[in-house]
Amino acid sequence: MPELPEEHAVTIEALMDEQRKFTPSEEFKSQANINSQSIYAEGDDYVSFWDGQAANISWRTPWTQTLDWSNAPFAKWFVDAKLNVTESCLDRHLEKNGDKVAYYFEGEPGDSRVITYSDLYKEVNQLANGLESLGIQKGDRIAIYMGMIPELPIALLASARLGATHSVVFGGFSSDSLRDRINDAEAKILITCDESWRNGNRVALKEYADAAIEETPTITNVVVVARTGAKVNMVDGRDIFYHDLVADQSTEKAATETDSEDPLFILYTSGTTARPKGIQHATGGYLVGAAYTHKNVFDVKEDDVYWCTADIGWVTGHTYIVYGPLANGCTSVIYEGVPNFPDKDRFWEIIAKYKVNQFYTAPTAIRTFMKWGTEYPAKHDLSSLKVIGTVGEPINPEAWIWYNENIGNGTCPIVDTWWQTETGHIMISPLPGVTTTKPGSATVPLPGIGADIVDDEGNSVPLGGGGYLVLTHPWPGMLRTIYRDPERFKDVYWGRFSKPEENKWVYFAGDGAKRDTDGYYWLLGRVDDVMNISGHRISTLEVESALVDHQSVAEAAVVGRADATTGQAIAAFVTLKGNVVGNDDLLAELREHVATKIGKIARPASIVFTDELPKTRSGKIMRRLLRDISEQRKLGDVTTLANADVVREIADRANSAA
Numbered sequence: 001m002p003e004l005p006e007e008h009a010v011t012i013e014a015l016m017d018e019q020r021k022f023t024p025s026e027e028f029k030s031q032a033n034i035n036s037q038s039i040y041a042e043g044d045d046y047v048s049f050w051d052g053q054a055a056n057i058s059w060r061t062p063w064t065q066t067l068d069w070s071n072a073p074f075a076k077w078f079v080d081a082k083l084n085v086t087e088s089c090l091d092r093h094l095e096k097n098g099d100k101v102a103y104y105f106e107g108e109p110g111d112s113r114v115i116t117y118s119d120l121y122k123e124v125n126q127l128a129n130g131l132e133s134l135g136i137q138k139g140d141r142i143a144i145y146m147g148m149i150p151e152l153p154i155a156l157l158a159s160a161r162l163g164a165t166h167s168v169v170f171g172g173f174s175s176d177s178l179r180d181r182i183n184d185a186e187a188k189i190l191i192t193c194d195e196s197w198r199n200g201n202r203v204a205l206k207e208y209a210d211a212a213i214e215e216t217p218t219i220t221n222v223v224v225v226a227r228t229g230a231k232v233n234m235v236d237g238r239d240i241f242y243h244d245l246v247a248d249q250s251t252e253k254a255a256t257e258t259d260s261e262d263p264l265f266i267l268y269t270s271g272t273t274a275r276p277k278g279i280q281h282a283t284g285g286y287l288v289g290a291a292y293t294h295k296n297v298f299d300v301k302e303d304d305v306y307w308c309t310a311d312i313g314w315v316t317g318h319t320y321i322v323y324g325p326l327a328n329g330c331t332s333v334i335y336e337g338v339p340n341f342p343d344k345d346r347f348w349e350i351i352a353k354y355k356v357n358q359f360y361t362a363p364t365a366i367r368t369f370m371k372w373g374t375e376y377p378a379k380h381d382l383s384s385l386k387v388i389g390t391v392g393e394p395i396n397p398e399a400w401i402w403y404n405e406n407i408g409n410g411t412c413p414i415v416d417t418w419w420q421t422e423t424g425h426i427m428i429s430p431l432p433g434v435t436t437t438k439p440g441s442a443t444v445p446l447p448g449i450g451a452d453i454v455d456d457e458g459n460s461v462p463l464g465g466g467g468y469l470v471l472t473h474p475w476p477g478m479l480r481t482i483y484r485d486p487e488r489f490k491d492v493y494w495g496r497f498s499k500p501e502e503n504k505w506v507y508f509a510g511d512g513a514k515r516d517t518d519g520y521y522w523l524l525g526r527v528d529d530v531m532n533i534s535g536h537r538i539s540t541l542e543v544e545s546a547l548v549d550h551q552s553v554a555e556a557a558v559v560g561r562a563d564a565t566t567g568q569a570i571a572a573f574v575t576l577k578g579n580v581v582g583n584d585d586l587l588a589e590l591r592e593h594v595a596t597k598i599g600k601i602a603r604p605a606s607i608v609f610t611d612e613l614p615k616t617r618s619g620k621i622m623r624r625l626l627r628d629i630s631e632q633r634k635l636g637d638v639t640t641l642a643n644a645d646v647v648r649e650i651a652d653r654a655n656s657a658a
């Protein structure tokens with residue numbers, strides 16, 4: 001067993017005691033899209049398996065080769081094939097399903113919109129024409145910074161229609177984060193909105209965008225959706241309202257032909273350094289993977305209504321609100337706001353209103369619902385639900401069981417789906433009509449996906465053991481590179497366990513996992529410096545550098561400590577400069593400083609001031625020890641520390657702060 005952080009040992013023990021099993025009912029099985037184990041054997045020849053799945057999307061020109069792995073780890077899927085993803089997502093549905101609902105939009109204040117495939121097609125084309133009139137061409141980057149309104153998926157699709165590359169920045173990120181992402185991608189246009197609704201409050205997105213744009217030389221225009229109708233600053237010649245831009249545009253726009261390997265989008269995510277990585281996804285393979293997994297993991301049928309509660313600012317929204325569902329011609333719900341506005345039953349009200357059949361959310365949300373109590377879901381008719389899913393972090397068995405009983409009524413298969421921004425689509429997950437589930441386990445890799453658990457040397461760990469989760473062969477939705485940083489791509493994901501001299505390429509996911517004797521995977525969390533706060537990835541270094549950026553801070557160390565609701569919470573330890581005094585005001589100021597630098601999601605839950613940070617003799621901060629302190633674990637041997645007595649002092653302060 002490699003050296004996993006100590007808290008994992010505790011988690012493993014708790015999980016391995018989990019004996020409950022849930023087998024899909026005969027009734028569910030008999031109607032499922034996939035109901036035979038034999039699909040896994042088909043997936044063993046993964047290249048031909050994915051070759052077969054590619055028939056489910058529209059291509060203009062077929063491929064000459066399914067996978068070209070000759071320049072590994074740089075993959076090419078569906079070589080030489082031509083397509084435009086919007087033809088799969090829109091055009092091909094028009095004839096039979098033009099009047100079918102693509103999106104039921106539910107605004108937080110209670111307004112709603114019904115958007116058919118034909119409406120969506122027209123709006124996407126109008127915006128594509130508008131963007132083209134502003135100079136967007138194939139290959140240009142478009143930054144998108146919006147709330148969860150229909151114009152958000154429309155913006156992604158309009159970008160794709162033109163063969164441009166979108167880079168969505170989550171609306172909860174700060175001006176600085178937006179600015180850095182725009183500059184890294186050298187985006188030409190920013191699409192944003194005046195304000196967004198969140199928990200009954202207005203979030204001034206245009207204002208944040210304006211601050212960002214002051215330092216983004218590549219942006220020539222800003223397109224502004226009027227969501228709340230607030231009066232916002234519009235810069236002459238630069239800013240244009242969305243409704244003005246599309247007003248006179250044609251509802252037809254020939255899609256630009258793209259190569260299967262042309263970039264579809266960049267999405268920034270946190271790694272182990274302070275600088276987020278621009279994860280670059282390609283076109284053809286991504287859509288094949290998105291469509292296959294959406295259809296089969298959620299067992300979606302022609303007339304189903306499906307709802308993924310993620311924000312389109314994250315990869316889950318890209319793949320499972322936009323590309324997967326639309327490629328499958330599915331009807332989805334998009335909800336703008338928080339689950340407790342106006343009251344704590346909003347989600348359940350929406351499920352009842354639209355008779356949602358598949359519901360996909362995050363463990364942190366489920367744990368919050370548990371805290372709120374069963375009376376909220378009990379008030380509504382949830383009997384339309386057939387499959388319920390989770391994503392983003394490990395789900396503890398207790399939350400799984402609660403979800404099963406109170407939302408799934410004990411009859412809906414639960415799909416606990418493991419994947420990453422980098423993988424593009426779901427990788428490890430039950431197939432609801434096939435897999436016997438165990439609460440807390442994402443079960444087994446999907447057909448066509450290769451995974452393993454390895455030790456420090458990269459050797460496969462026998463069943464029953466734990467180690468690092470790796471992916472053993474390419475898959476269609478895999479990231480192609482880190483934007484403008486291919487060396488980092490090779491190093492971060494393929495550097496650790498691959499053996500290039502033997503032409504053996506192994507993808508390191510950054511997660512620890514254990515595999516039980518049935519071969520089921522139990523995810524244990526990150527093994528690197530990435531924290532997972534409510535399912536959002538934030539690097540410890542990102543928060544540390546935001547803290548050190550403050551004039552009063554000399555040094556900072558940040559760890560993710562276990563939290564019953566958010567999975568992890570950010571715990572910071574800070575040493576102050578010279579004669580600065582650490583008091584409650586400064587504490588609040590530092591928390592706000594991080595929110596301004598990165599975004600509210602990165603605001604530390606706790607900050608402890610200390611005269612020194614515990615360091616090894618070589619000067620490395622002992623983050624592990626700080627995590628033990630934050631989680632009030634018994635401290636192990638500290639004799640290797642350069643400054644052993646500092647530990648007691650920090651522990652005392654942390655305890656009194658808790």
Ligand code: WTA
Binds near residue numbers: 392421
């Ligand atoms: C974690 C979100 C356990 C994991 C799609 C991964 C999970 C990171 C699960 C990716 C799951 C995601 N069980 N852990 N079902 N799903 N994770 O890039 O640590 O935002 O590496 O993608 O979330 O987060 P990302």
